[in-house]
Amino acid sequence: MPVLSSPVPLGPGDRRRRRLIRRWLCAGLVAAAGGVTVATLAPPAPQLRAVPVAARDLPTGAVLTSTDVTTAQLQDRTVPDGVLTQVQGAVLASPVRRGEVLTDARTTTGPLLAGQPPGTVAAGVDVGDPALLQTLAPGVRVDVLARTQDPVTGAATGAERIAADVVVLRLPAVTDPVLPGGDARSTTSVLVAVDAATAARLAAAAGRTVLTVRS
Structure with a gap:
């Protein structure tokens, strides 16, 4: 019957190396778990939408041309209602500041009482x-x-x-x-x-x- 040899006792250096290996493994597992958590909790990238905005300050009565308008990328949830789809030829019913989103409420063909106080x-x-x-x-x-x-x-x-x-x-x-x-x-x-x-x-x-x- 073969005789089993007894385990070789570990020296202080071996035990230290094992402790370090266990610590590195634990740290790696924690980092991996943290990465998964961050990826899970991170919000999705916002949906952007191109909208027409005034390229410069424009006065009441201005007839919009291509040089009056540029585009800006806005988060979809911040885009106002009534954004102009046909910009060229629209006539402004009120002054517009540079960078302002162009909507139908700013034109003479927009809703007649848009933006007026209740009861108007x-x-x-x-x-x-x-x-x-x-x-x-x-x-x-x-x-x-x-x-x-x-x-x-x-x-x-x-x-x-x-x-x-x-x-x-x-x-x-x-x-x-x-x-x-x-x-x-x-x-x-x-x-x-x-x-x-x-x-x-x-x-x-x-x-x-x-x-x-x-x-």
Whole structure:
């Protein structure tokens, strides 16, 4: 029957090497586990979307061209609603700052009351002087005056302010729709953003209104 040899006793150096090997193995396992954890917890890369932005400060009434617009990469969740898909030829209804995302709310074809306070309505008001139309554009702020007159003689007595610091929403087309009889009648009325009470005052002053432009 073979005789089993007894294990060779380990010296101090061997035991030290084994302890070091165990420590390195433990450290490697911890590092590997940490890497798996970090990879699991790390958020996915954000989804980016190319959007049109103003290449420079642009004024109200500007007709957008390719030189007015550039693109920016934004996180998809931060992109506003109504981003323009057809940029060239769009007309700005209000000033735009360099780098601002271009949306339909900034153009004359966008939602009429976009961005206005709750309860705002659009009211038509005659400018009084047709030449004033050339100085107006969507986004311009105006006061509306109503001419007053003597109730007995009808003579003009002055004017009173019935709306202050209201914004022009939209200018008239060149002509109104063709009326019965084949005539096309020009108009000098614009749409302004006001509250319901002011809209009632504007309606009562129809035919007597004059607009003044604020600086």
